[in-house]
Amino acid sequence: MTGSNSPTLREVAERAGVHITTASRALNPSTSSLVRASTLRRVKAAARELRYQPNAIARGLKTARSMSVGVLLPDLTNPLFPPIVRGVEDVLAAAGYTTLIANTDNDPRRQGTLFDSLRARQVDGFVVATARREDELLTEAHREGVRIVLVNRRVDRADIPAVIGDDQSGIAQAVAHLVELGHTRIGHVAGPQNTATGLARLRAYRQAVEDAGLAADPALVARADGFTEAEGARALRAMLSATAVPTAVVAANDMIALGCLDVFAERGLGCPGDVSLVGFNDTPFIDRLTPALTTVRVPHYQIGAEAARMLLERLGDPDLPAKVITLPVTLVPRASTAPPRG
Amino acid sequence: MTGSNSPTLREVAERAGVHITTASRALNPSTSSLVRASTLRRVKAAARELRYQPNAIARGLKTARSMSVGVLLPDLTNPLFPPIVRGVEDVLAAAGYTTLIANTDNDPRRQGTLFDSLRARQVDGFVVATARREDELLTEAHREGVRIVLVNRRVDRADIPAVIGDDQSGIAQAVAHLVELGHTRIGHVAGPQNTATGLARLRAYRQAVEDAGLAADPALVARADGFTEAEGARALRAMLSATAVPTAVVAANDMIALGCLDVFAERGLGCPGDVSLVGFNDTPFIDRLTPALTTVRVPHYQIGAEAARMLLERLGDPDLPAKVITLPVTLVPRASTAPPRG
DNA sequence: TTGTAGGCGTTATCAG
DNA sequence: CTGATAACGCCTACAA
Numbered sequence: 001m002t003g004s005n006s007p008t009l010r011e012v013a014e015r016a017g018v019h020i021t022t023a024s025r026a027l028n029p030s031t032s033s034l035v036r037a038s039t040l041r042r043v044k045a046a047a048r049e050l051r052y053q054p055n056a057i058a059r060g061l062k063t064a065r066s067m068s069v070g071v072l073l074p075d076l077t078n079p080l081f082p083p084i085v086r087g088v089e090d091v092l093a094a095a096g097y098t099t100l101i102a103n104t105d106n107d108p109r110r111q112g113t114l115f116d117s118l119r120a121r122q123v124d125g126f127v128v129a130t131a132r133r134e135d136e137l138l139t140e141a142h143r144e145g146v147r148i149v150l151v152n153r154r155v156d157r158a159d160i161p162a163v164i165g166d167d168q169s170g171i172a173q174a175v176a177h178l179v180e181l182g183h184t185r186i187g188h189v190a191g192p193q194n195t196a197t198g199l200a201r202l203r204a205y206r207q208a209v210e211d212a213g214l215a216a217d218p219a220l221v222a223r224a225d226g227f228t229e230a231e232g233a234r235a236l237r238a239m240l241s242a243t244a245v246p247t248a249v250v251a252a253n254d255m256i257a258l259g260c261l262d263v264f265a266e267r268g269l270g271c272p273g274d275v276s277l278v279g280f281n282d283t284p285f286i287d288r289l290t291p292a293l294t295t296v297r298v299p300h301y302q303i304g305a306e307a308a309r310m311l312l313e314r315l316g317d318p319d320l321p322a323k324v325i326t327l328p329v330t331l332v333p334r335a336s337t338a339p340p341r342g
Numbered sequence: 343m344t345g346s347n348s349p350t351l352r353e354v355a356e357r358a359g360v361h362i363t364t365a366s367r368a369l370n371p372s373t374s375s376l377v378r379a380s381t382l383r384r385v386k387a388a389a390r391e392l393r394y395q396p397n398a399i400a401r402g403l404k405t406a407r408s409m410s411v412g413v414l415l416p417d418l419t420n421p422l423f424p425p426i427v428r429g430v431e432d433v434l435a436a437a438g439y440t441t442l443i444a445n446t447d448n449d450p451r452r453q454g455t456l457f458d459s460l461r462a463r464q465v466d467g468f469v470v471a472t473a474r475r476e477d478e479l480l481t482e483a484h485r486e487g488v489r490i491v492l493v494n495r496r497v498d499r500a501d502i503p504a505v506i507g508d509d510q511s512g513i514a515q516a517v518a519h520l521v522e523l524g525h526t527r528i529g530h531v532a533g534p535q536n537t538a539t540g541l542a543r544l545r546a547y548r549q550a551v552e553d554a555g556l557a558a559d560p561a562l563v564a565r566a567d568g569f570t571e572a573e574g575a576r577a578l579r580a581m582l583s584a585t586a587v588p589t590a591v592v593a594a595n596d597m598i599a600l601g602c603l604d605v606f607a608e609r610g611l612g613c614p615g616d617v618s619l620v621g622f623n624d625t626p627f628i629d630r631l632t633p634a635l636t637t638v639r640v641p642h643y644q645i646g647a648e649a650a651r652m653l654l655e656r657l658g659d660p661d662l663p664a665k666v667i668t669l670p671v672t673l674v675p676r677a678s679t680a681p682p683r684g
Numbered sequence: 685t686t687g688t689a690g691g692c693g694t695t696a697t698c699a700g
Numbered sequence: 701c702t703g704a705t706a707a708c709g710c711c712t713a714c715a716a
C-alpha cells in the first residue's frame with residue numbers, strides 16, 4: 001500500500017453521486033452558482049472527505065494559463081534581490097499565482113536557456129531583474145507579446161514596462177548632502193555602464209555636480225566593471241593614482257562603497273575624517289559597519305510588489321501601455337559622511 | 343496579428359511530413375534512437391524553424407510528473423536562506439527541474455495553504471527549510487508518501503530525510519575555542535527550543551561545557567524566543583539581571599549575537615575586552631562588524647545542493663531509507679573573542 | 685439544473 | 701522504424 005494517489009475530480013463526482021461535469025462546476029467558484037444548493041453541498045463534502053485538490057496542471061492545459069510567473073534575476077544570494085522577490089511573491093501568491101525563480105548569473109546564454117525553460121512551463125508572464133541595458137532576448141520576446149515587467153532596470157530602445165527606484169533623485173540627494181556638509185571635490189565610483197543603474201547613477205552624478213555649481217573634473221570619475229567590492233576597490237585605486245584624494249566619494253552601490261572603504265584603510269585614510277563616503281541600496285547590515293555607511297535606501301520590497309501588480313494588470317489586459325513606475329528613495333545619513341577636514 | 347501562439351508538436355509533425363507520434367519520439371532524447379536518422383533530421387529541422395518548445399504542462403499531465411519541486415522556507419529575506427535556495431536550484435536545474443519557492447513566515451497555517459497549493463501544482467517533491475520540531479503536516483505528508491527532504495532541521499518522531507550542518511560540532515568548536523583562550527564562565531543565549539537548531543545547539547553547549555570540566559551554571563543560559571536581534575538582546579538582559587556578566591557568550595546564531603552586542607554597548611561592556619562573543623552561521627557582512635564576529639561557518643550552499651541531490655535520488659527510488667546527512671562546519675575566529683581580562 | 689461530447693498537447697501502448 | 705489510438709485530468713460548449 002504505497003501512497004494513494006491524489007483523488008481526481010472523477011472520484012469526487014462518483015462519491016457525491018453526480019456527473020463529473022457537475023462536480024467541476026460545483027468546485028469552481030465562478031460556476032458554482034449554476035449548481036443546486038443541495039448538490040453543491042454533497043460535492044463539496046465529497047471533495048473535503050477525499051481531500052481533493054484540483055490538478056492545476058490539468059486545469060492549465062485546458063485554460064491555457066498556468067497561473068505561474070517566472071522571475072529572472074542574476075543571483076539570489078545578492079542581498080538586493082531577496083526583498084524584491086519577496087514583494088513579487090507576496091502579491092502574486094495573493095492572486096493565486098506561483099513564482100518560479102531562475103538565477104542567470106548575468107550570463108546571457110544562461111538567461112536564454114532559463115527563459116525558454118520557463119516558457120515551456122507556460123508561465124503567464126515574467127518579472128525580470130537582470131541588469132543589461134541591451135537585451136535582444138527581452139526586446140524580442142516583448143515584441144512577440146510575452147508579458148514582461150522589468151524591475152530595477154530598463155532596456156534601451158524598447159518600451160518594456162518597468163518599476164525602478166529613483167536613481168536620479170538618490171544620487172542627487174547624496175551629492176546635495178555632501179555639498180551641504182561643505183564638500184567641493186566629490187568623486188564618483190560608477191557601476192558598469194552596460195547596466196541601466198550604472199549608467200543612470202553616473203549621469204545623475206554629473207547632473208548633480210553641475211547643479212551644485214562645482215567643476216566637472218573627469219578625473220574624479222572611475223568605473224567599476226561590476227557591482228562588487230573588488231571592482232569598487234580597483235576603480236577607486238585607479239582614480240587615486242590619477243588625481244588627489246577627493247574629500248568625498250559617492251559609490252554606485254554599497255558593495256562598491258565597501259571596496260572604497262578597503263582602499264581607504266589601505267592608504268591610511270580615515271572615513272569620514274579624511275574622506276566621506278556614500279553608498280546606494282541600504283544593504284542589510286551596512287548600518288553596522290564601522291563607520292556606519294551613509295547610503296540611499298531603496299524600497300526593494302515595494303518595487304517587487306509593484307512590479308507584480310503591474311504584471312497582474314497586464315495579464316488582465318495585454319494592451320495596456322508600457323508605463324514605467326518610479327518609486328522614491330531616501331538618503332539615510334549615517335557616520336560615513338562629515339564636513340571636510342578644515 | 344497578435345503574438346502567434348507557440349507551435350505545437352502537431353505543427354512540427356505536419357511541417358516535417360511525419361506523424362505526430364514520430365515527431366514526439368524524435369524530439370525526446372530517450373526515444374529518439376528509435377527514429378531513422380534522416381527522419382530525425384527532418385523533424386529537428388522543423389522544430390528549430392518553428393522554434394518549437396514542448397509544452398511542459400501537457401507533458402506533465404501525461405507523465406504524471408511536473409519536473410518541479412517546491413521549496414518551503416520561513417522567509418527568503420533572512421540571509422540564511424538565499425544560499426540554500428541557490429544550492430537547491432543549481433542542482434535541480436541541472437537535472438531539468440524547476441523550483442517553486444514559498445515563504446511561510448513560520449506560520450503553520452500559511453505553510454499548510456502553500457503546501458496544498460504546491461501539491462495542486464503536482465510538484466514532484468519538497469525541500470523544506472522551515473524550522474519547527476513538531477510538524478503534523480510534514481509528518482503526515484511524509485507518511486503518505488510525499489517526497490520530502492528537510493534542510494537545517496529535523497522533525498521529532500519522524501524519519502524524514504534531512505541535510506543539516508553539524509550543530510553539535512559547531513558549538514563544541516566554539517566552546518573549545520573559548521576554553522582555550524582561558525574562559526571558564528561561558529554563557530549561552532539559546533534559540534527557540536521548538537526549533538531543531540535551537541534545541542541542538544543548547545544541548546551541544548551543555549555537553550561542551552561538561553566536556554571542558556566547567557561547572558554547569560543554569561543562570562548562564564538564556565532563551566531567545568526567536569532567532570532575532572531583539573530577542574537575543576532581551577534574553578541576554580534577562581541573564582545579566584540574574585547573574586554576573588560571564589566572560590564569554592556563545593550565541594545560538596549571528597542575529598542573536600548582534601542583539602548581545604547591543605546589550606554590551608548598552609552596559610558599557612567592551613567586546614572582546616570585557617566579554618567575548620561567538621555567533622553561528624557566518625552571515626554575510628558579519629565579518630565587517632566592529633568587532634568582526636567570531637562565528638561558525640555553515641556550508642549553506644552545499645546543504646541546499648546536497649538536499650536537492652538527495653531529493654532527486656528519492657524521486658528515482660522512493661523506497662530509499664530516510665538517511666540524514668550532516669555536513670561539517672568550521673569555527674572562524676575573528677576579533678570578538680580574546681582571552682578573559684586578567 | 686444536469687449530462688454529453690470533445691478537446692487542450694503530449695506520450696504510452698500496441699499494431700503494422 | 702512508423703503510425704493509429706487512447707488516455708492523462710479538467711473544462712467548455714451545447715443539448716437535454
